[in-house]
Amino acid sequence: MELVSLVTGVLVTSFAVCIFKNKEDVLEECDMDNEVFSSGRLLTLSCQTCRKLKRHREIQEDLFECTKCGRQIDVR
Structure with a gap:
């Protein structure tokens, strides 16, 4: 039972890291567009x-x- 909980925790953590990593990339792209907008x-x-x-x-x-x-x- 403990092994199942450990594997589930690792999978949930890896999914969370992937989701938040993609959001940071989108935010960086938006910042680039704001710089372009001024020119x-x-x-x-x-x-x-x-x-x-x-x-x-x-x-x-x-x-x-x-x-x-x-x-x-x-x-x-």
Whole structure:
């Protein structure tokens, strides 16, 4: 019975560590977006390289750069 409790405790602890570790990564990504926001306008556009909706920072007027991969999109 003690062995079952020990194994259950180890599994619960490992799941908790994995869950909280992923939340810290998301918080760091949000902090990066806040820094980008101060340097230019941000839009959510479909990135052709990432193939998902991603945040894009405005470099010049109507020229945006993906914050993840760096691909530039001209929307003129």
